Amino acid sequence: MQANLRKRSDEFVYPYDLGWKANFRELWRPSGDGICYPVKCGSSQYDLTIEQLEQKRQKKNFSEEYEIVRAYNGRVWAFKHGFSTCALQPWLLHEFRLPVAVGERVLVSRWSRHWMYGILMLTNCGDECNCHNIRRGWFPKSCARLVEMSVDNSLVENNNLKRKLS
Numbered sequence: 001m002q003a004n005l006r007k008r009s010d011e012f013v014y015p016y017d018l019g020w021k022a023n024f025r026e027l028w029r030p031s032g033d034g035i036c037y038p039v040k041c042g043s044s045q046y047d048l049t050i051e052q053l054e055q056k057r058q059k060k061n062f063s064e065e066y067e068i069v070r071a072y073n074g075r076v077w078a079f080k081h082g083f084s085t086c087a088l089q090p091w092l093l094h095e096f097r098l099p100v101a102v103g104e105r106v107l108v109s110r111w112s113r114h115w116m117y118g119i120l121m122l123t124n125c126g127d128e129c130n131c132h133n134i135r136r137g138w139f140p141k142s143c144a145r146l147v148e149m150s151v152d153n154s155l156v157e158n159n160n161l162k163r164k165l166s
Contacts, residue, residue, distance in 0.1 A: 015047045016039060064107075065105055066106050072139050100144075104120060105121040105147065
């Protein structure tokens with residue numbers, strides 16, 4: 001679905017759709033070895049992987065940096081931030097809330113009317129950034145303010161961080 005919405009020079013063809021009969025046959029008598037599966041003619045094993053990496057790059061390029069101006073403790077019931085924010089929160093069980101403190105910076109990739117989803121930017125990570133400890137999640141929109149982009153060292157540092165996260 002997302003692959004069809006992305007601007008591209010050629011149309012994306014899902015490589016594992018062999019037709020309903022062949023797909024059904026693969027359920028009962030798989031011809032693959034568990035690592036390599038049969039693909040459509042004209043496709044390769046890595047077409048889907050390449051498409052997913054391209055979507056990830058595009059998502060990273062559309063992300064915006066926000067500065068936290070109001071703290072949020074990460075609790076589900078965010079009454080401090082208004083009734084609408086509390087009532088209209090994203091109810092996604094597999095995504096967490098992101099506790100934020102004033103002055104922190106967040107790279108926001110998606111948002112709703114009252115909530116934003118982003119990755120907490122580490123200020124002193126340098127080259128030894130431990131990408132396993134990346135904190136990401138939802139936080140109230142009222143906590144953040146868009147950072148105006150300017151050409152200086154901080155912009156270069158933020159682009160380096162974006163590359164590390166991808």
